[in-house]
Amino acid sequence: MKKIGFIGAGKVACSMGRYLTENGIPVTGYSCPNRESVDYAATFTQTKAFSDNEEVILESDIIFIATPDGVISSVWESINKQNISGKIFAMFSGSLSSDLFSGIDAAGAYAASIHPMFAFSDRNSDYLKMNNISFTVEGDKTAVNQLLDIFEGKLGHSVTVIEPKDKTRYHAAAATASNLMIGLYDMSLSMLVSCGFTEEAAAEIIRPLVENNAKAMLEKGAADALTGPVERCDTETVKKHLEVLSPEEKAVYIPLTKRLINISKTLHPERPYNEMEKLLISND
Numbered sequence: 001m002k003k004i005g006f007i008g009a010g011k012v013a014c015s016m017g018r019y020l021t022e023n024g025i026p027v028t029g030y031s032c033p034n035r036e037s038v039d040y041a042a043t044f045t046q047t048k049a050f051s052d053n054e055e056v057i058l059e060s061d062i063i064f065i066a067t068p069d070g071v072i073s074s075v076w077e078s079i080n081k082q083n084i085s086g087k088i089f090a091m092f093s094g095s096l097s098s099d100l101f102s103g104i105d106a107a108g109a110y111a112a113s114i115h116p117m118f119a120f121s122d123r124n125s126d127y128l129k130m131n132n133i134s135f136t137v138e139g140d141k142t143a144v145n146q147l148l149d150i151f152e153g154k155l156g157h158s159v160t161v162i163e164p165k166d167k168t169r170y171h172a173a174a175a176t177a178s179n180l181m182i183g184l185y186d187m188s189l190s191m192l193v194s195c196g197f198t199e200e201a202a203a204e205i206i207r208p209l210v211e212n213n214a215k216a217m218l219e220k221g222a223a224d225a226l227t228g229p230v231e232r233c234d235t236e237t238v239k240k241h242l243e244v245l246s247p248e249e250k251a252v253y254i255p256l257t258k259r260l261i262n263i264s265k266t267l268h269p270e271r272p273y274n275e276m277e278k279l280l281i282s283n284d
Contacts, residue, residue, distance in 0.1 A: 005060030009041035013066035097164035098139035112139030
């Protein structure tokens with residue numbers, strides 16, 4: 001079985017390494033400029049703390065560069081000066097494609113980028129939550145096939161192969177479903193606070209709405225989960241909303257409402273949404 005090594009020892013590297021070792025995938029260990037971090041990662045995964053990148057590459061067949069995105073390119077430039085023939089290099093970046101590994105063909109090595117659709121937040125416990133997550137992968141056929149064998153074949157994950165050119169758009173979709181939803185939630189809380197709620201009361205009153213809506217959306221899909229004034233074609237309520245929103249809030253509310261109109265039209269093609277659309281255009 002291929003042996004895996006890590007360059008980098010942060011949350012993603014620790015979580016992935018522990019998850020792999022817990023499931024019988026051999027991990028050699030870690031290299032990282034921060035000695036405290038590499039010692040922690042090696043102890044946490046019961047693997048080896050390497051003194052430099054050359055050592056972890058020498059003892060591993062597949063090397064994951066699990067550093068921050070902004071550092072991956074410089075790490076690769078230093079690695080590419082070594083003898084790396086036959087090795088597979090991969091990263092967990094959601095936005096960067098395997099095209100970053102320039103010159104890898106001439107070096108006789110193989111490149112891929114594999115991304116878990118998961119928000120890593122705790123290096124001590126995230127590995128316990130990874131059983132059901134999905135991955136995307138792209139890169140050289142040799143590298144992709146090896147990663148498919150591990151993550152799909154041996155670990156049983158759903159892994160979708162995508163094109164390198166689609167990587168950034170894919171990551172933007174993930175950010176929209178994750179980070180931007182947090183932004184919407186925070187904006188809603190601020191609006192409630194401006195109505196006289198405390199932050200604690202605002203969070204409490206909105207919790208069932210958020211939880212139930214997310215549950216319905218995930219179980220039934222966006223169209224069947226949709227409720228509210230847009231779905232009802234209640235133009236007067238939308239007009240009143242626009243009258244009390246700040247310019248910043250309108251800049252979020254209007255494009256999302258336009259999106260909801262498009263969804264609503266598929267549900268109720270007989271309803272006259274043209275007046276609501278005109279209202280939004282006039283306020284845009």
